[in-house]
Amino acid sequence: MDYFDIFISILGSAIRLSIPLLFTALAGLFSERAGIFDIGLEGKMLASAFAAACVAYWTGNAWFGLIGGIGVSIAFSFMHGFASITNRGNQIVSGVALNFVAAGLTIVLGQAWFRQGGRTGQVPPEGRFSSIILPGADMMRDIPIIGPLYANVISGNNILTYIAFLMVPVSWWVLYRTRFGLRLRAVGENPGAVDTAGISVAWMRYRALIVAGFLCGFAGTYLSIAQSAAFINNMSAGKGYIALAALIFAKWKPVPVMLACLLFGFLDAFANFMQGKSLPLIGEVPVQIFQALPYILTCVLLAGFIGTARPPKAGGVPYTKER
Amino acid sequence: MSTVSVPLPAWINYGLIPLLNLILAFFFSGLVVWGIGENPFEALQLLLIGALGRGEGIGFTLFYTTSFIFTGLSVAVAIHAGLFNIGSEGQAYLGGLGAALVALAMDSYVPWYVTMPFAVIGAALFGAACAAIPAWLQAKRGSHIVITTIMFNFIVSSLMNYVLVRVLIVPGKMAPETRTFLPGGQLPKLDWLIAMFGGKIGAAPLNFSFLIALIMCFLVWVLIWRTKLGYEMRTLGISPTAASYAGIRYSKIVMITMLISGGLAGMMALNPVMGASARLQIEFVGGAGFVGIAVSLMGRNHPAGIVLAALLFGILYQGGAELSFDMPSITRDMIVVIQGMVILFAGALEYMLRPAVVRLYQQLTGK
Incomplete structure (x- = not known):
């Protein structure tokens, strides 16, 4: 296998690995831009993966x-909203709680319903999102460079992958070109001003959380019935947190979110590829470095060495009307 | 008049409301048990018998309690200064490395009571080291401590994975763990403590670190409520602007608080690493750091409350394990659900019942 083929295969797997991150990070984008910290992304992803596998x-x-x-x-989003918007509870505590509920409930219910140690039953092929061969993929395969790129990276993914990439411009448009988006961003920066304008801060934030729940549902579904054919214990395995890291790494902006997710997906794919192989000059690189790299990069960013990451101003603060 | 500003007597604030929240959490957990076709009351009974019925069960319960006291204190100390340390999990994990290195270096030369103080220091230092960078990022760079401590949980996890798989593993063995410590690197069992109450400790790993945990509770109480540093921490926690007017240096207090918090989390490792398995194993923390969040919230960030809350979670962990033997349709992960419910109701929804309680209180007292 020459280097180009290897590169193509890593790139293909990088895209597949970055899709759940992309959906989840976009979900986080909506809720955090509205001023609601969402540590519970991981739990939402896990719960929706379980639900998707069961229903399918x-x-x-x-x-x-x-x-x-x-x-x-979305149900999990509502719980988060009920705790952190309606009852003005701590958003981080609420997110942590939902992560626990999701982690426990998926296994408890999975064991009660399927009795396979927390796995759901094997989803039949028609219950899965299978890969789509784009027109002309076979024809173009023999064209150098563009051919394999088109056939193995762009074509041959499932529909959710294309939806994920479509969601990036859609999210940008909604956030920056609609009234809803303007108000959503305003509610994350200065909820008092939004309230003065006669718009309900609580309802605005609830709507942001519903959008976040909607997008996170795609991420979970992708994990359980597109990437694999059943739900497995703790399937999200920290992806919600990587997505959170990607969101911060991208400084809470939609297009950089996509790039950050692709970068973190690529690191993951590269780590898988490097397992047990050695690099010229450096020798064998421990895979753990690649696993830790997304987090290290995010911390380096937060330290202010790669520009500055400025979170939404009102993030994490429950809104209280003046009395 | 709004109900938020109505003062309530302490027994309602610190007794009744947490209790009501706890009951709600158990009610919803019971619904889950009922939903999968088991009797929640029978489950609760089995759980309590499993946790407290025999000496061995109590030994296991107190063993878990020990870990949760450490992580609960870790979270609580940070909360007093207004910092949310989600990284106790990673700090405890790295603390394990500190304890293990001390034990490996000293166990063949000296008895356990010589090793122990060094191990406590080693575990605390490594735990504090893990908290140092997030603390610095918060103090000097203004990045959110929650985010950085989450990141560090994963960084430490990868690091420990590397250390155990590549460096400390016993050559020729498959399991990623260190060699077993000699008695000089182990903490003795507290069989006499259980025997005092007429029980037998059996295989339960309750060990000396339980006493260290209780000592730490006292020290944390002294620190928070009886020292200048503790006063400055609480001032910062309640009002950063007031603290700044009073000349309290923000970055200094943040750094010190997080180092103490990380150190306490690191000491948690003494319990499983030197007390129970006598070796450093992969993923030995097993979520105790996150339980610490629940324990601290339940215990209202007070050492006495933390001991009680840690005991509650110790009972849940041990009882839950026994329950899954007796009721095979309920897995051990039911504990995780209960834990989540407790964090949700006692933490995120802690003010939900307050308005109703205030109104009831006003009616009853006629004010």
Whole structure:
């Protein structure tokens, strides 16, 4: 295998690995730009992965699975909202709590319903999102450089992958070109001003959380019925936190979010590829370095060595009307 | 008049409301048990018998309690200064390395009571080291401590993975763990403590670190409520601007607080590493750092409350393990659900019931 083929195969797997990150980071983008810290992304992803796998298993329909995943994810968003908006509780505590509830509940219910040690049943092929071969992929395969790139990286992904990339410009448009987006960003920066304008801060933040739940549902669904064919214990395995890191790394902006997710996905794919191989001159590089790199990079960014990351001003602060 | 500013007597604030929240958490956990077709009351009974029924069960319960006291104190100390340390998990993990290095270096030369003080210091130093960078980022660079401590949980996890798989592993063995410490590197069992109450400790790993945990509770109480440093920490926690007017240096207090918090988390490692398994194992913390968040919230960040809350979670952990034997349809992870519910109701929703309680209190007292 020459270097180009290796590069193509790593790139393909990088894209597949970055999709759940992308959906989740965009979800975090909506809630954090509205001033709600969302540590619970991990839990939402896990719960929706479980729900999607269950529904897809019972109905044999991937789209019903997606709806199930989104539904559960939005339900978790509502719990987060109820605690942190309606009751003005600590947003981080609420997120941590939801992560625990999701981690426990998926295994407890999974064991009670399927009795496979926390796994759900194997989802039938029609209950999964399978890969789509774009037109002309086979024809173009023999063209040097562009051919393999088109056939193995751009084509051959499942529909959720394309939706993920579509969500990037859509998110940008919603956030920066609609009234909803303007108000959403305002509510994250200066909720008092939004309130003065006669717009309900609470309802605005709830809507942001619903959008976040919606997007996170895609991420979970992707994990359980697109990337694999069943839910497995603790399937999200910290991806929600990597997505959070990507969101910060991207300084809370949609297009950089996509690039950060692709970078972190690429690191993951590269780590998988490097397992047990050695680099020229350096020798064998421990895989753990690649696993830690997204977090290290984010910390370096936060230290102010790569520009500055300025979070939304009102983030994490419950809004109280003046009395 | 709004109910937020109505003062309530301490027994309602610190007794009744937490209790009501706890009952709500258990009610919803019970719903889950009921939803999967088991009897919640029977489950609760089995859980309590498993945790407190025999000497061995109590030994295990107190063993878990020990870990949770350390991590609970770690979270609480940070909260007093207005910092949310989510990194106790990683700090405890790295603390394990500190304890293990001391034990490995000294166990063949000296008895355990000589090793122990060095191990306590080693564990605390490594735990504090893990908290140092997030603390510095918060103090000097203004980045959010929650985010950086989360990042450090993962960084430490990768680091420890590397250290155990590549460096400290016993050559020729498959399991990523250190060699077993000799008795000079182990903490003795507290069999006499259980025997005092007429029980048998059996295989339970309750060990000397339980006493260290209790001592730390006292020291933390002294620190927070009886020293100048503690006063400055609490001032910063309540009002950073007031602290700054009073000449309290923000970055200094943040650094010190986080180092203490990390040190306490690091000491948690003494319990499983030197007390129970006598070796450093991969992922030995097993979520105790996160339980610390729940423990601190439940215990209202006070050492006495933390001991009680840690005991509650110790009972849940041990009882939950026994319960999953007796009721196979309930897995051990039911504890995680209960834990989540407790954090949700006692932490995030702590003010939910307050308005209702205030109104009831006003009606009853006629004010």
